[in-house]
Amino acid sequence: MGFKVSEIQPTPNPNAVKFILDREVVDQPTSFFHKDQATDHPLAQKLFAIPGVSSLLLLGDFITVNKTPDTPWKDITKAVESVLSKA
Numbered sequence: 093m094g095f096k097v098s099e100i101q102p103t104p105n106p107n108a109v110k111f112i113l114d115r116e117v118v119d120q121p122t123s124f125f126h127k128d129q130a131t132d133h134p135l136a137q138k139l140f141a142i143p144g145v146s147s148l149l150l151l152g153d154f155i156t157v158n159k160t161p162d163t164p165w166k167d168i169t170k171a172v173e174s175v176l177s178k179a
Contacts, residue, residue: 094176094178095113095115095117095123095176095179096113096114097112097173097176098112098113098114099111099112100162101125105158107158107160109165111154111155111157111173111176112148112154112157113153113154115153116151117135117152117153117154117155118150118151119153121151122136122151123149123150124136124147124148124149125148126147127140133177135150135176136150137177138176139157140168142171142172142175142177143163143168144159144163144167144168145157145158145159145168146159147162152157157172163167
């Protein structure tokens with residue numbers, strides 16, 4: 093059963109957005125500063141497969157996605173929601 097994104101919140105960092113989910117994604121904070129750190133985490137691997145995703149923070153019922161400065165959010169947001177809905 094996938095995750096439903098209930099809200100997308102901006103952060104003070106213009107290259108980071110918080111995806112609020114309908115339930116917990118992890119029970120402990122989990123950070124991935126590079127895709128190579130996500131080799132044992134299938135969801136993080138799928139999120140890193142989205143062009144422009146640079147790092148991830150999974151905590152409780154949200155995921156903060158960081159992107160490269162040259163990638164527009166419109167190219168990432170729908171892809172993240174699609175990955176989460178199939179997770």
